[in-house]
Amino acid sequence: MSHLPPPNPTGISVLSTVEVNSFQTTGITIDSPDFPNPLASFMQNLSSCIVDAPADLINLVVNTDICYDLTGQLSGFPSGFGITINPPVTVSTVSSSINRQVADCFATDAAVINNPVTGEVWVNVDGSFVPVSESSGF
16 A cells, blocks of 8 residues: 655645536426425535645646436435436536636635645635534534
């Protein structure tokens, strides 16, 4: 088993923003006022930021076009409680992840900040970045 050395500090901060161009499902309908749609989070544009990021991440763009067939995983799931299953069940998304260098990750609207050198992670809670620890519940 090989162990990789920890990354070196670079002083570079990179904000990665995922722009969802399209998202659709077939075969599953979630319509319950008392139950939030768990698939809605996949439809949102999200961003994360890396402190001490490798230089090759700057201006990197990754385009994705993915379709998942979830029929096997959800075929035994009973309809009811505002959820209707009508196989085949698929989820497809087209998105782009766009990286750009920023002066300070903590001055962005990122959902998460990660420092791979120190292992520290912060989560954006109502506009403030809170360090993640075992006791924080995250």
